[in-house]
Amino acid sequence: MTSPLALEISGLSVRFGDTLAVDGLDLAIPRGATVALLGPNGAGKSSTVNAVLGLIRPATGSIRVLGRSPAAAVRAGGVGAMLQHGGLPSEARVGEVLDLARRSFPTAWPLDDLVATAGIDGLLGRSTDALSGGQRQRVLLALALAGAPPLLLLDEPTSAMDVEGRRAFWATMRGLAERGHTVVFATHHLDEADAVADRVVVLAGGRLLADGPAASLKAGFAERTISFTSAGELRFDAVPGVSATERRGDTVVLTTADPEATLRALLADGGRLPDLEVRGASLEEAVLTLTGALR
Numbered sequence: 518m519t520s521p522l523a524l525e526i527s528g529l530s531v532r533f534g535d536t537l538a539v540d541g542l543d544l545a546i547p548r549g550a551t552v553a554l555l556g557p558n559g560a561g562k563s564s565t566v567n568a569v570l571g572l573i574r575p576a577t578g579s580i581r582v583l584g585r586s587p588a589a590a591v592r593a594g595g596v597g598a599m600l601q602h603g604g605l606p607s608e609a610r611v612g613e614v615l616d617l618a619r620r621s622f623p624t625a626w627p628l629d630d631l632v633a634t635a636g637i638d639g640l641l642g643r644s645t646d647a648l649s650g651g652q653r654q655r656v657l658l659a660l661a662l663a664g665a666p667p668l669l670l671l672d673e674p675t676s677a678m679d680v681e682g683r684r685a686f687w688a689t690m691r692g693l694a695e696r697g698h699t700v701v702f703a704t705h706h707l708d709e710a711d712a713v714a715d716r717v718v719v720l721a722g723g724r725l726l727a728d729g730p731a732a733s734l735k736a737g738f739a740e741r742t743i744s745f746t747s748a749g750e751l752r753f754d755a756v757p758g759v760s761a762t763e764r765r766g767d768t769v770v771l772t773t774a775d776p777e778a779t780l781r782a783l784l785a786d787g788g789r790l791p792d793l794e795v796r797g798a799s800l801e802e803a804v805l806t807l808t809g810a811l812r
């Protein structure tokens with residue numbers, strides 16, 4: 518029977534000498550999910566991705582990819598990857614490299630659609646040595662997609678892309694997810710993870726800290742931020758609910774566990790709050806708090 522899971526990781530540990538890069542990781546990712554791997558530098562994201570691709574041998578644990586061993590899944594064209602240090606052959610045309618990649622898979626992605634999906638229109642005749650960082654990443658994406666793999670593993674895929682390139686890239690990923698592909702990506706762009714992933718996995722020191730929808734992660738943080746313009750030297754420490762105050766130029770930023778009580782007090786007696794904004798924790802704040810970078 519075909520496994521309903523794209524990825525099943527049990528008790529995975531990866532060791533480099535004295536460094537335990539991944540420490541007892543359990544993760545089950547169903548087919549069709551879009552999952553972000555988050556965590557600070559050295560958290561173990563790349564080590565996990567590399568182990569799933571069969572590029573490094575785990576110290577302990579087991580990994581099943583589309584119901585098979587990593588090597589068998591990769592051999593069968595089940596997995597496409599964009600790695601952090603992925604390279605392109607030198608002195609070749611993009612079109613030639615792509616042709617070669619497509620020919621090596623049992624089912625190649627149709628060229629026209631592949632070019633449109635990866636956004637590399639106009640680059641096929643270019644030398645691989647004459648690409649910008651963002652163009653290079655899109656060509657690497659096209660190579661990852663060449664075999665129409667059900668599972669995509671992307672390690673910081675947008676790190677060299679400009680804002681427009683990122684937007685286009687994530688629109689492509691959403692399209693792939695809608696077509697049933699499973700997308701697992703490591704990133705430091707938490708806003709992107711929040712917007713794109715239906716599930717986020719937070720690692721630190723090789724351990725799993727959180728695993729669930731971004732909304733549940735953020736909901737665990739009851740505090741809200743209230744900001745408004747106030748030029749005076751008024752102090753807000755004693756306002757009900759307020760646990761921290763900060764002034765950024767003319768803007769006052771209050772952190773409160775009870776936003777209703779805080780606002781009621783601020784607006785009492787005809788008080789005015791120009792440019793008022795109330796917002797919940799961002800995914801960035803939630804992850805930084807979880808990983809201990811914020812109090």
Ligand SMILES: Nc1ncnc2c1ncn2[C@@H]1O[C@H](COP(=O)(O)OP(=O)(O)OP(=O)(O)O)[C@@H](O)[C@H]1O
Pocket residue numbers: 533536537538539556557558559560561562563564565
């Ligand atoms: N080839 C290697 N040899 C020795 N140590 C390594 C190797 N690769 C990774 N490490 C170590 O393993 C730990 C986890 O690294 P990993 O690259 O998996 O983290 P990461 O979460 O991907 O970090 P980043 O966000 O910086 O890419 C780090 O302490 C790192 O120094």
